[in-house]
Amino acid sequence: MRIGCVGLGRIGTSHVQTLRAVPGVSEVVVADVDGRRAQGLQAAAEEHLAAVSAVPVEALLTADLDGLVVTTGSAAHGTWVRAAVDAGLPTFCEKPLATSLTEILEVAEHVRRSGVPVHVGFQRRFDAGYRAAAEAVRSGELGFVHTLRGVASDMLPPAADFIPGSGGIFRDCLVHDADVIRFVTGREVVSVYAVGGTKGADFFPAAGDVDTGAALLTLDDGTIVMLSTSRYNGQGQDVRLEVHGEHGTVAVGLDDSLALRSVEPGASQPAGPVHTDFYSRFRPAFADELAGFVAMVGGSPSPCTVDDALEASRVVEACDLSRREGRPVLMSEIPSALPAPATS
Structure with missing residues (x-):
């Protein structure tokens, strides 16, 4: 083809x-x-x-x-x-x-x-770790799931001219977490509370953005999700997810390239070269994703x-609103459809 x-x-x-x-x-x-x-x-x-x-x-x-x-x-x-x-x-x-x-x-x-x-x-839907986590949830291996913790940090911030058109850190970065939480759990987000701040370059606040953000999500079955993201993690690209359940916990991203250094005596983490950007972190997933597209063709x-993409976008829209207004936001506040045409 x-x-x-x-x-x-x-x-x-x-x-x-x-x-x-x-x-x-x-x-x-x-x-x-x-x-x-x-x-x-x-x-x-x-x-x-x-x-x-x-x-x-x-x-x-x-x-x-x-x-x-x-x-x-x-x-x-x-x-x-x-x-x-x-x-x-x-x-x-x-x-x-x-x-x-x-x-x-x-x-x-x-x-x-x-x-x-x-x-x-x-x-991330095509990453082997996230797929294994989703299977652990759906198979019942973990029992009921009560908490998820996600981290997504870049090794280096993007260029200053990228930020004004990026949509902000929640729409640009945390949207991947919003999507994969739905993929792993099979549940929907019902409320969010988000915060953000800047300790790095001035071009983030100049564009109305932040370089670090965090969000607390509640899912429709009561599961609690804690997400954090930052433009600064000089050790490498750090993308992880923990899924905590009744019978145990599984973790995505705890491999030899983990961009996190243990300070425990005798520990050797990372054990190999760290991922330096999102493409090196998800190279096999990108390949499988495009194979999935060809299969769709x-x-x-x-x-x-597009409905999956819409839901992830609604979640990060709620996160951005929460950060700007300093309050929890219900997903029911975020439009899920176009308004009906006005009638005469």
Whole structure:
């Protein structure tokens, strides 16, 4: 099959190389507003690797594709998803589905009406550790689950010019935790209380953002979830989850590359090279995620639907509101659908 990819920054370029090795993909057709990026990725087919060809951005949707991968800047995601489903193309879109909750609601409704499958990129669903944790919950191995604790910290902060358009730390970073909590537990968030602060660069508060945040979530069965995130963890990329249950606890991310140093005598953590960014932390998950997308193009269900993406976005919208107003927020306060059209 022929898969298109629009947007050839770091994640898009990586996805193109990954797609070349996915069974069933014969060609990856790439496009970018900077045509030189697309031309530079062209490659002939090799053993076990698909060919890469380049077309102008305006020609991509008419390039006889079987599916489309959207890795443009976030502000263009919604436009591309709408156009792709209107063209009947099964689509993979990196998160976020759009940059505002209102537009996410609009895009989700547009996709539902189209009937065309869309897979939104929350790669933790494909990480072996998170999948094992979800199975431990669903199998009953842990008994009832009472508490989850999640950590997501970057080794280094992003560039200053990224922050104003990022949506803030909850929408940019904690949205992955919001999604994977639903994936692991099978439950919905009913309330949140969030805080944040800045001890690092001045460009965070200048953009109305913080460099560190934390959220306390309550799920619909009473389970308590504690999440923290930061732009600063100089030792490495630290992404973990603990799931505490009646019969025991499981942990995701406690491997030899854990970016956390034990001070206990005789302990040797980390035992190997640490992860330095999100891509090195989740490289196998990204590969499995794109294989899941190709399977969806072939007729399998979407592994992460627009409705899943909407719910994660609603949770972080509530977190941001809670931080700004200094109060708990009920999920019922956050819109879950577009308002009904006014009647005359």
